[in-house]
Amino acid sequence: MGPRVVLVEPQNAANVGFVARVLANFGLCDWALVRGVEWRGSEAERTGAMARERLEAARRVDSLEQAAAGCTHLVGFSARPGRHRRLLALPALRAEVEPWGPEARPALIFGREDRGLDAAETERCSLLVTIPAAELASFNLSHAVAVALYEWFRGSAAPPPAAQGVSWAPAKERERLAARTRAELEAASFPGTGELEGTLRRLAARPMEARDLRVLEKVLRHAQYLRERHG
Template sequence: MPLPIRLVLLRPRNAENLGAAARAMKNCGLSEWTWVHPEAEDLAPARRLAVHAEDVLEAAGRADSLEAAVADCVWVVGTSSRKVEGKRRLSPRAVAEELVQRASQGPVALVFGDERSGLTNAEVERCHDLSAVPTAPEQPSINLAQAVLLYSYELRIASLASEPHPPPPLPVAATDSELSLVESALEQALVSGGFLVDEHQGRTGLRDLFAPLRRSRLTRKEAKLWLAALHTLAKRLRSGGLGR
């Protein structure tokens, strides 16, 4: 189920930005967004850029104000480079991680200002916290669609990281009978090599030597490898093929 993360675009002016933003959102598994007083009236250019994301473009919600767009949200973050006392300034990665975490409590929103002037002072005050991309001072501004893509990507990474990962499948374990074959082959090799001579001590020695292999829970593949190695060793010992 998609997380209740909403992107809010205030007064978007450029239809191409809306189309590119829709595509970026779908690339990253996002679909919920709201436009507040969009100034782009002709959406034909947006449709040309919303490749395979026409459904996201057409499903955009509409609101008359930022207040209406985020009324049900438990956390609202504005994208702005301003420093405002009492509001944290979070990196895109940090805000994405927290958005994913807080989304378990209810809808959360990430707010983008218009392409020309960004968020107004009143809109900044409406947000709980702020986030900005640490761009180079030579070119600090980012295109709206690029900003949506950057934050959508970070949200995708944070969302994937929050999902529980199933444990890898266990290797096929050797059966008790297969372990017994390995134990017998070990005994043959030890007898052929002259390590096991006394019958009583031989049984005790074999048990102690094989115990670590049994505790290690050999896989079927490992048991077959041990079996092949021990058979080869025993055969060479019986034929006198191993010199000192």
């Protein structure tokens, strides 16, 4: 299964049509638009005329959380690193994602044409990827999607045996775990809870096997039980 493509607040309708064509080039149908320009009755109908079915398939949502619902790994594309986050060069992406295995449900996240993804959006991403460039660092939106998908599918092969059958925790469950951890620490008057905020955001953003998430949930339940029992 290929990745989901998410465009965050696209501003140029023509780009939306071109991205629809790119998705058709790679045989993908799963994509979402987080707010942004309305493509119906716009230039997108001309630039995406050869991929009308893809245009019709685009889901329009109000938040990145809705766009990535059900996805286990969020791969953000940016020319700027996030806070305390490194940028992975696109040619290294394949080696990074192969261990995820066939159970992974990745989403490729692309930002606005003029300023890309904001800090809060990059914090939600499991990986931040940059497309190497010689001079001008930013790519046209549809070009970035095309280059990213080419690299994603280039030389793709079956995952190694160790990755077979891995079940990944969806992003929403990781976020719920981070929120519950924060609440439990505050309830226990843990010193320096605020200093852990970045750690908890990274916990929610990074891939996690479902079995590991279940273990951590058990730890939290036991911690809550002990706290309530001993006051």
